[in-house]
Amino acid sequence: MNEQLPARVGLSQEFDCSYLPNRQEQLLVILDPSCYSADKFELLLGLGFRRSGNQIYRPHCPVCSECSSVRILAQEFMPSKSQKRKLNKAKTQFEIKYSSIEKKEYYPLYSKYISLRHQDGSMYPPEKAQFQSFLFCNWLDITFIELWHQDELVAVAVTDCMQKAISAIYTFFDPDFDHYSLGSVMILQQLKFAKKQNKQYVYLGYQIDECDKMKYKTQFLPAQKQVNDEWLAI
Template identity: 65%
Template sequence: MTEHFPSKLGLSQQFSCSYLPEQQEQLLVILDPNCYTPERFEQLLALGFRRSGDQIYRPHCPSCSACQSIRVLAKQFTPSRSQKRKRNKLKHGYHVIVSHDERPEYYPLYEKYITQRHSDGSMYPPNKLQYESFLFCRWMSIVFIELWHRDKLIAVAVTDDMPHSLSAIYTFFDPDYESLSLGSIMILAQIEHATKHDKHYVYLGYQIDSCQKMRYKTQFTPAERLVKDTWKKVDL
Protein backbone atom coordinates (compact mmCIF):
# COMPACT_ATOMS: atom_id res chain seq x y z
CA MET A 1 0.00 0.00 0.00
CA THR A 2 1.26 3.49 -0.83
CA GLU A 3 0.25 6.87 0.55
CA HIS A 4 -3.20 6.63 -1.04
CA PHE A 5 -6.62 5.56 0.12
CA PRO A 6 -7.06 1.78 0.21
CA SER A 7 -9.31 0.31 -2.47
CA LYS A 8 -11.55 -1.64 -0.07
CA LEU A 9 -13.69 0.72 2.00
CA GLY A 10 -17.05 0.56 3.68
CA LEU A 11 -19.44 3.38 4.55
CA SER A 12 -21.37 3.32 7.80
CA GLN A 13 -24.95 4.43 8.31
CA GLN A 14 -25.55 8.01 9.42
CA PHE A 15 -26.00 8.66 13.13
CA SER A 16 -26.07 11.66 15.45
CA CYS A 17 -22.66 13.24 16.02
CA SER A 18 -21.50 12.98 19.64
CA TYR A 19 -19.59 16.29 19.37
CA LEU A 20 -21.89 18.42 17.22
CA PRO A 21 -25.45 17.27 18.02
CA GLU A 22 -26.96 19.20 15.11
CA GLN A 23 -24.87 17.21 12.63
CA GLN A 24 -25.10 13.68 11.25
CA GLU A 25 -21.97 11.53 11.42
CA GLN A 26 -20.86 8.94 8.88
CA LEU A 27 -17.65 6.91 8.76
CA LEU A 28 -15.38 5.42 6.13
CA VAL A 29 -14.22 2.02 7.38
CA ILE A 30 -11.18 0.10 6.12
CA LEU A 31 -12.15 -3.36 4.85
CA ASP A 32 -8.80 -4.47 3.44
CA PRO A 33 -7.21 -6.90 5.96
CA ASN A 34 -3.73 -6.02 4.64
CA CYS A 35 -4.11 -2.56 6.18
CA TYR A 36 -4.37 -3.94 9.69
CA THR A 37 -0.71 -3.78 10.69
CA PRO A 38 1.11 -1.08 12.70
CA GLU A 39 3.17 -0.04 9.67
CA ARG A 40 0.21 0.37 7.34
CA PHE A 41 -1.96 1.93 10.01
CA GLU A 42 0.75 4.56 10.47
CA GLN A 43 0.38 5.46 6.79
CA LEU A 44 -3.39 5.70 7.25
CA LEU A 45 -2.98 7.97 10.28
CA ALA A 46 -1.24 10.43 7.94
CA LEU A 47 -4.36 10.29 5.75
CA GLY A 48 -6.69 11.17 8.62
CA PHE A 49 -7.76 7.72 9.79
CA ARG A 50 -8.04 6.56 13.42
CA ARG A 51 -8.49 3.33 15.34
CA SER A 52 -11.35 2.29 17.61
CA GLY A 53 -10.95 -1.24 18.90
CA ASP A 54 -9.87 -3.41 15.97
CA GLN A 55 -11.45 -1.08 13.39
CA ILE A 56 -9.80 1.67 11.32
CA TYR A 57 -12.09 4.53 10.31
CA ARG A 58 -12.24 8.15 9.15
CA PRO A 59 -15.14 10.64 9.30
CA HIS A 60 -16.95 11.00 5.99
CA CYS A 61 -19.91 13.12 7.01
CA PRO A 62 -22.57 14.20 4.49
CA SER A 63 -22.66 17.91 5.32
CA CYS A 64 -19.78 18.59 7.73
CA SER A 65 -15.98 18.61 7.59
CA ALA A 66 -15.26 19.96 11.07
CA CYS A 67 -13.10 17.00 12.18
CA GLN A 68 -9.42 17.59 11.41
CA SER A 69 -6.62 15.25 12.50
CA ILE A 70 -3.99 16.92 14.66
CA ARG A 71 -0.46 15.77 15.46
CA VAL A 72 2.34 17.16 17.63
CA LEU A 73 5.85 17.35 16.19
CA ALA A 74 7.40 15.48 19.10
CA LYS A 75 11.08 16.15 18.40
CA GLN A 76 10.51 19.91 18.22
CA PHE A 77 8.14 20.20 21.17
CA THR A 78 8.95 22.55 24.04
CA PRO A 79 6.44 22.84 26.91
CA SER A 80 4.89 26.24 27.50
CA ARG A 81 5.16 28.04 30.83
CA SER A 82 1.67 26.89 31.73
CA GLN A 83 2.51 23.28 30.90
CA LYS A 84 5.72 23.49 32.95
CA ARG A 85 3.72 24.79 35.93
CA LYS A 86 1.27 21.91 35.62
CA ARG A 87 4.11 19.41 35.46
CA ASN A 88 5.89 20.99 38.43
CA LYS A 89 2.85 20.28 40.62
CA LEU A 90 3.69 16.57 40.27
CA LYS A 91 7.27 16.65 41.54
CA HIS A 92 6.55 15.08 44.92
CA GLY A 93 4.85 11.72 45.27
CA TYR A 94 3.90 11.30 41.60
CA HIS A 95 5.59 9.11 39.03
CA VAL A 96 5.00 7.78 35.51
CA ILE A 97 5.24 4.11 34.57
CA VAL A 98 5.03 2.74 31.02
CA SER A 99 3.47 -0.71 30.73
CA HIS A 100 2.87 -3.00 27.78
CA ASP A 101 0.27 -5.05 29.62
CA GLU A 102 -3.15 -4.15 31.00
CA ARG A 103 -3.46 -4.04 34.80
CA PRO A 104 -6.52 -5.05 36.85
CA GLU A 105 -6.63 -1.48 38.22
CA TYR A 106 -7.47 -0.02 34.82
CA TYR A 107 -11.14 -0.91 34.51
CA PRO A 108 -12.28 0.40 37.94
CA LEU A 109 -10.52 3.68 37.16
CA TYR A 110 -12.16 3.83 33.70
CA GLU A 111 -15.57 3.08 35.20
CA LYS A 112 -15.20 5.85 37.79
CA TYR A 113 -14.04 8.30 35.14
CA ILE A 114 -16.92 7.64 32.73
CA THR A 115 -19.52 7.60 35.50
CA GLN A 116 -18.43 10.86 37.09
CA ARG A 117 -17.21 12.81 34.04
CA HIS A 118 -19.24 11.56 31.07
CA SER A 119 -22.63 10.47 32.40
CA ASP A 120 -24.26 12.49 29.60
CA GLY A 121 -22.28 10.80 26.82
CA SER A 122 -22.59 7.77 24.57
CA MET A 123 -20.14 5.73 26.69
CA TYR A 124 -22.37 5.85 29.77
CA PRO A 125 -23.07 3.58 31.54
CA PRO A 126 -19.65 1.92 31.24
CA ASN A 127 -19.20 -1.82 31.13
CA LYS A 128 -16.26 -4.16 30.72
CA LEU A 129 -17.16 -5.30 27.19
CA GLN A 130 -17.45 -1.72 25.95
CA TYR A 131 -14.14 -0.83 27.61
CA GLU A 132 -12.30 -3.75 25.98
CA SER A 133 -13.84 -3.37 22.51
CA PHE A 134 -13.12 0.37 22.43
CA LEU A 135 -9.55 0.51 23.75
CA PHE A 136 -7.81 -2.73 22.91
CA CYS A 137 -6.67 -4.19 19.63
CA ARG A 138 -5.49 -7.60 18.41
CA TRP A 139 -3.14 -6.31 15.70
CA MET A 140 -1.61 -3.21 17.30
CA SER A 141 1.13 -2.82 19.92
CA ILE A 142 -0.27 -0.70 22.77
CA VAL A 143 1.58 1.10 25.51
CA PHE A 144 -0.18 2.15 28.70
CA ILE A 145 1.31 5.33 30.11
CA GLU A 146 0.35 5.42 33.77
CA LEU A 147 0.48 8.16 36.38
CA TRP A 148 0.69 7.06 40.01
CA HIS A 149 0.32 9.05 43.21
CA ARG A 150 2.48 7.07 45.58
CA ASP A 151 0.90 3.59 45.38
CA LYS A 152 -2.38 4.70 43.76
CA LEU A 153 -3.04 4.63 40.01
CA ILE A 154 -4.67 7.94 39.04
CA ALA A 155 -4.44 8.13 35.22
CA VAL A 156 -3.87 5.94 32.16
CA ALA A 157 -3.19 7.06 28.58
CA VAL A 158 -3.89 4.21 26.16
CA THR A 159 -1.46 4.78 23.28
CA ASP A 160 -0.81 3.03 19.97
CA ASP A 161 2.89 2.46 19.30
CA MET A 162 4.11 2.52 15.69
CA PRO A 163 7.57 2.69 14.11
CA HIS A 164 7.68 6.50 13.79
CA SER A 165 4.75 7.79 15.83
CA LEU A 166 2.39 7.38 18.74
CA SER A 167 -1.37 7.75 18.57
CA ALA A 168 -3.33 8.80 21.65
CA ILE A 169 -6.40 6.58 21.80
CA TYR A 170 -7.98 7.55 25.12
CA THR A 171 -7.02 8.87 28.54
CA PHE A 172 -9.00 8.25 31.70
CA PHE A 173 -8.19 9.45 35.20
CA ASP A 174 -9.42 9.70 38.76
CA PRO A 175 -11.84 12.68 38.93
CA ASP A 176 -10.66 13.30 42.52
CA TYR A 177 -7.40 14.61 40.97
CA GLU A 178 -9.08 16.78 38.32
CA SER A 179 -7.43 19.96 39.62
CA LEU A 180 -4.05 18.67 38.40
CA SER A 181 -5.08 19.02 34.71
CA LEU A 182 -4.42 15.34 34.15
CA GLY A 183 -5.59 15.37 30.53
CA SER A 184 -2.79 17.78 29.65
CA ILE A 185 -0.31 16.01 31.92
CA MET A 186 -0.87 12.72 30.13
CA ILE A 187 -0.33 14.31 26.71
CA LEU A 188 2.97 15.69 28.01
CA ALA A 189 3.86 12.17 29.17
CA GLN A 190 3.03 10.76 25.73
CA ILE A 191 5.18 13.40 24.02
CA GLU A 192 8.02 12.65 26.41
CA HIS A 193 7.71 8.93 25.66
CA ALA A 194 7.72 9.65 21.91
CA THR A 195 10.86 11.79 22.20
CA LYS A 196 12.63 9.16 24.29
CA HIS A 197 11.94 6.53 21.62
CA ASP A 198 12.79 8.73 18.62
CA LYS A 199 9.23 9.09 17.31
CA HIS A 200 8.35 11.94 14.95
CA TYR A 201 4.69 12.50 15.85
CA VAL A 202 2.09 12.13 18.56
CA TYR A 203 -1.35 11.99 16.96
CA LEU A 204 -4.02 13.48 19.24
CA GLY A 205 -7.09 12.45 17.24
CA TYR A 206 -9.56 14.89 15.75
CA GLN A 207 -9.80 18.60 16.43
CA ILE A 208 -13.18 20.37 16.14
CA ASP A 209 -12.72 24.09 16.62
CA SER A 210 -16.32 24.71 17.68
CA CYS A 211 -16.16 21.99 20.36
CA GLN A 212 -14.99 23.47 23.66
CA LYS A 213 -13.88 20.08 25.02
CA MET A 214 -11.27 19.72 22.25
CA ARG A 215 -9.57 23.08 22.37
CA TYR A 216 -6.83 21.86 24.72
CA LYS A 217 -5.30 19.89 21.83
CA THR A 218 -4.12 23.06 20.08
CA GLN A 219 -2.00 24.04 23.10
CA PHE A 220 0.72 21.50 22.28
CA THR A 221 3.01 23.00 19.68
CA PRO A 222 4.58 22.85 17.21
CA ALA A 223 1.78 20.83 15.68
CA GLU A 224 0.03 20.22 12.38
CA ARG A 225 -3.57 19.65 11.42
CA LEU A 226 -4.91 17.89 8.33
CA VAL A 227 -6.86 20.40 6.23
CA LYS A 228 -8.29 19.12 2.94
CA ASP A 229 -5.76 16.26 2.93
CA THR A 230 -2.78 18.59 3.51
CA TRP A 231 -0.88 18.89 6.79
CA LYS A 232 -0.68 22.54 7.84
CA LYS A 233 0.99 24.19 10.80
CA VAL A 234 -1.32 24.95 13.72
CA ASP A 235 -1.77 28.67 14.31
CA LEU A 236 -2.49 29.66 17.91
Protein backbone atom coordinates in the same frame (compact mmCIF):
# COMPACT_ATOMS: atom_id res chain seq x y z
CA MET B 1 -0.34 2.84 -0.34
CA ASN B 2 1.37 6.03 -1.55
CA GLU B 3 -1.07 8.49 0.03
CA GLN B 4 -4.03 6.70 -1.53
CA LEU B 5 -6.92 4.91 0.10
CA PRO B 6 -6.97 1.11 0.09
CA ALA B 7 -9.24 -0.52 -2.46
CA ARG B 8 -11.58 -2.01 0.14
CA VAL B 9 -13.39 0.52 2.32
CA GLY B 10 -16.88 0.66 3.77
CA LEU B 11 -19.26 3.40 4.84
CA SER B 12 -21.17 3.22 8.10
CA GLN B 13 -24.75 4.19 8.63
CA GLU B 14 -25.44 7.74 9.79
CA PHE B 15 -25.83 8.29 13.54
CA ASP B 16 -26.00 11.22 15.93
CA CYS B 17 -22.72 13.09 16.26
CA SER B 18 -21.02 12.67 19.64
CA TYR B 19 -19.59 16.20 19.62
CA LEU B 20 -21.85 18.63 17.77
CA PRO B 21 -25.61 18.91 18.38
CA ASN B 22 -28.04 18.41 15.54
CA ARG B 23 -25.38 16.84 13.33
CA GLN B 24 -25.18 13.38 11.79
CA GLU B 25 -21.96 11.39 11.75
CA GLN B 26 -20.77 8.81 9.23
CA LEU B 27 -17.52 6.83 9.15
CA LEU B 28 -15.27 5.53 6.41
CA VAL B 29 -14.04 2.12 7.58
CA ILE B 30 -11.05 0.15 6.29
CA LEU B 31 -12.09 -3.34 5.17
CA ASP B 32 -8.79 -4.48 3.64
CA PRO B 33 -7.21 -7.02 6.08
CA SER B 34 -3.69 -6.17 4.83
CA CYS B 35 -4.04 -2.69 6.35
CA TYR B 36 -4.35 -4.04 9.86
CA SER B 37 -0.67 -3.90 10.82
CA ALA B 38 1.51 -1.29 12.51
CA ASP B 39 3.28 -0.12 9.34
CA LYS B 40 0.11 0.20 7.24
CA PHE B 41 -1.75 1.86 10.10
CA GLU B 42 1.00 4.44 10.40
CA LEU B 43 0.46 5.37 6.75
CA LEU B 44 -3.27 5.60 7.35
CA LEU B 45 -2.72 7.92 10.32
CA GLY B 46 -1.08 10.27 7.84
CA LEU B 47 -4.29 10.12 5.79
CA GLY B 48 -6.43 11.15 8.74
CA PHE B 49 -7.52 7.72 9.96
CA ARG B 50 -7.71 6.53 13.55
CA ARG B 51 -8.27 3.34 15.51
CA SER B 52 -11.16 2.29 17.72
CA GLY B 53 -10.64 -1.20 19.05
CA ASN B 54 -9.57 -3.38 16.13
CA GLN B 55 -11.21 -1.11 13.55
CA ILE B 56 -9.57 1.66 11.49
CA TYR B 57 -11.83 4.57 10.49
CA ARG B 58 -12.09 8.27 9.74
CA PRO B 59 -15.06 10.65 9.65
CA HIS B 60 -16.84 10.87 6.31
CA CYS B 61 -19.91 12.92 7.16
CA PRO B 62 -22.43 13.90 4.45
CA VAL B 63 -22.77 17.63 5.23
CA CYS B 64 -20.00 18.34 7.75
CA SER B 65 -16.20 18.46 7.63
CA GLU B 66 -15.40 19.89 11.06
CA CYS B 67 -13.18 16.98 12.18
CA SER B 68 -9.50 17.63 11.46
CA SER B 69 -6.74 15.24 12.46
CA VAL B 70 -4.07 16.84 14.68
CA ARG B 71 -0.48 15.76 15.28
CA ILE B 72 2.31 17.28 17.39
CA LEU B 73 5.88 17.48 16.10
CA ALA B 74 7.34 15.49 18.98
CA GLN B 75 11.04 16.24 18.55
CA GLU B 76 10.44 19.99 18.27
CA PHE B 77 7.96 20.29 21.12
CA MET B 78 8.92 22.44 24.10
CA PRO B 79 6.46 22.81 26.98
CA SER B 80 5.10 26.28 27.69
CA LYS B 81 5.55 27.92 31.10
CA SER B 82 2.06 26.79 32.07
CA GLN B 83 2.75 23.23 30.94
CA LYS B 84 6.05 23.18 32.85
CA ARG B 85 4.20 24.23 36.01
CA LYS B 86 1.73 21.38 35.55
CA LEU B 87 4.55 18.87 35.05
CA ASN B 88 6.46 20.14 38.07
CA LYS B 89 3.35 20.07 40.26
CA ALA B 90 2.59 16.49 39.19
CA LYS B 91 6.21 15.41 39.64
CA THR B 92 6.02 16.05 43.38
CA GLN B 93 2.99 13.81 43.82
CA PHE B 94 3.02 11.07 41.19
CA GLU B 95 5.16 8.32 39.71
CA ILE B 96 5.13 7.39 36.03
CA LYS B 97 5.09 3.72 35.06
CA TYR B 98 4.73 1.90 31.73
CA SER B 99 2.95 -1.34 30.88
CA SER B 100 2.34 -3.39 27.76
CA ILE B 101 -0.56 -5.33 29.30
CA GLU B 102 -3.91 -4.47 30.83
CA LYS B 103 -4.01 -4.36 34.63
CA LYS B 104 -6.91 -5.09 36.95
CA GLU B 105 -6.90 -1.48 38.17
CA TYR B 106 -7.72 -0.07 34.73
CA TYR B 107 -11.43 -0.78 34.42
CA PRO B 108 -12.47 0.51 37.89
CA LEU B 109 -10.61 3.75 37.15
CA TYR B 110 -12.19 4.01 33.69
CA SER B 111 -15.64 3.35 35.15
CA LYS B 112 -15.22 6.09 37.75
CA TYR B 113 -13.96 8.53 35.13
CA ILE B 114 -16.86 7.93 32.72
CA SER B 115 -19.45 7.96 35.52
CA LEU B 116 -18.27 11.26 36.99
CA ARG B 117 -17.00 13.15 33.93
CA HIS B 118 -18.96 11.93 30.91
CA GLN B 119 -22.53 11.21 31.93
CA ASP B 120 -23.66 13.05 28.79
CA GLY B 121 -21.49 10.95 26.46
CA SER B 122 -21.99 7.85 24.36
CA MET B 123 -19.82 5.72 26.70
CA TYR B 124 -22.13 6.27 29.68
CA PRO B 125 -22.98 4.11 31.55
CA PRO B 126 -19.58 2.35 31.47
CA GLU B 127 -19.47 -1.33 30.59
CA LYS B 128 -16.52 -3.71 30.75
CA ALA B 129 -17.16 -5.13 27.27
CA GLN B 130 -17.35 -1.66 25.72
CA PHE B 131 -14.17 -0.63 27.55
CA GLN B 132 -12.25 -3.57 26.12
CA SER B 133 -13.64 -3.32 22.59
CA PHE B 134 -12.90 0.41 22.44
CA LEU B 135 -9.35 0.56 23.80
CA PHE B 136 -7.63 -2.72 23.05
CA CYS B 137 -6.31 -4.15 19.81
CA ASN B 138 -4.94 -7.53 18.77
CA TRP B 139 -2.83 -6.38 15.81
CA LEU B 140 -0.88 -3.45 17.30
CA ASP B 141 1.50 -2.85 20.21
CA ILE B 142 -0.02 -0.67 22.93
CA THR B 143 1.81 1.11 25.72
CA PHE B 144 -0.18 2.07 28.82
CA ILE B 145 1.38 5.14 30.42
CA GLU B 146 0.34 5.07 34.06
CA LEU B 147 0.32 7.72 36.78
CA TRP B 148 0.47 6.44 40.36
CA HIS B 149 -0.08 8.22 43.66
CA GLN B 150 1.70 5.95 46.13
CA ASP B 151 -0.12 2.61 45.60
CA GLU B 152 -3.15 4.14 43.86
CA LEU B 153 -3.53 4.30 40.08
CA VAL B 154 -4.84 7.76 39.14
CA ALA B 155 -4.44 7.99 35.34
CA VAL B 156 -3.82 5.86 32.23
CA ALA B 157 -2.95 7.08 28.73
CA VAL B 158 -3.62 4.35 26.16
CA THR B 159 -0.96 4.85 23.50
CA ASP B 160 -0.50 3.10 20.14
CA CYS B 161 3.12 2.67 19.08
CA MET B 162 4.40 2.63 15.50
CA GLN B 163 7.87 3.01 14.01
CA LYS B 164 7.85 6.81 13.60
CA ALA B 165 4.80 7.90 15.56
CA ILE B 166 2.58 7.26 18.52
CA SER B 167 -1.16 7.80 18.66
CA ALA B 168 -2.97 8.96 21.79
CA ILE B 169 -6.06 6.75 21.84
CA TYR B 170 -7.68 7.68 25.15
CA THR B 171 -6.80 8.93 28.61
CA PHE B 172 -8.87 8.28 31.72
CA PHE B 173 -8.13 9.47 35.23
CA ASP B 174 -9.47 9.81 38.75
CA PRO B 175 -11.61 12.98 38.90
CA ASP B 176 -10.59 13.37 42.56
CA PHE B 177 -7.20 14.53 41.22
CA ASP B 178 -8.66 16.88 38.61
CA HIS B 179 -6.87 19.91 40.13
CA TYR B 180 -3.59 18.50 38.78
CA SER B 181 -4.77 18.95 35.15
CA LEU B 182 -4.19 15.26 34.52
CA GLY B 183 -5.48 15.33 30.95
CA SER B 184 -2.75 17.78 29.96
CA VAL B 185 -0.16 16.06 32.14
CA MET B 186 -0.73 12.74 30.39
CA ILE B 187 -0.33 14.30 26.91
CA LEU B 188 2.92 15.82 28.14
CA GLN B 189 4.00 12.39 29.35
CA GLN B 190 3.17 10.92 25.94
CA LEU B 191 5.32 13.61 24.35
CA LYS B 192 8.21 12.80 26.70
CA PHE B 193 7.79 9.13 25.82
CA ALA B 194 7.76 9.95 22.09
CA LYS B 195 10.94 12.01 22.39
CA LYS B 196 12.77 9.24 24.23
CA GLN B 197 11.64 6.73 21.61
CA ASN B 198 12.73 9.08 18.78
CA LYS B 199 9.23 9.30 17.32
CA GLN B 200 8.39 12.05 14.84
CA TYR B 201 4.72 12.61 15.65
CA VAL B 202 2.18 12.29 18.42
CA TYR B 203 -1.28 11.97 16.89
CA LEU B 204 -4.03 13.41 19.10
CA GLY B 205 -7.07 12.41 17.10
CA TYR B 206 -9.59 14.90 15.76
CA GLN B 207 -9.91 18.62 16.44
CA ILE B 208 -13.36 20.21 16.16
CA ASP B 209 -13.16 24.00 16.45
CA GLU B 210 -16.83 24.30 17.43
CA CYS B 211 -16.43 21.83 20.31
CA ASP B 212 -15.01 23.29 23.54
CA LYS B 213 -13.95 19.84 24.76
CA MET B 214 -11.48 19.62 21.86
CA LYS B 215 -9.72 22.97 22.25
CA TYR B 216 -6.96 21.56 24.47
CA LYS B 217 -5.46 19.78 21.44
CA THR B 218 -4.15 23.03 19.95
CA GLN B 219 -2.22 23.96 23.11
CA PHE B 220 0.70 21.64 22.31
CA LEU B 221 2.96 23.25 19.73
CA PRO B 222 4.41 23.00 17.16
CA ALA B 223 1.60 20.98 15.66
CA GLN B 224 -0.15 20.36 12.38
CA LYS B 225 -3.80 20.05 11.42
CA GLN B 226 -5.01 18.17 8.37
CA VAL B 227 -7.09 20.39 6.08
CA ASN B 228 -8.29 19.11 2.70
CA ASP B 229 -5.81 16.20 2.94
CA GLU B 230 -2.86 18.54 3.58
CA TRP B 231 -0.96 18.91 6.85
CA LEU B 232 -0.81 22.62 7.76
CA ALA B 233 0.92 24.28 10.70
CA ILE B 234 -1.40 25.34 13.53
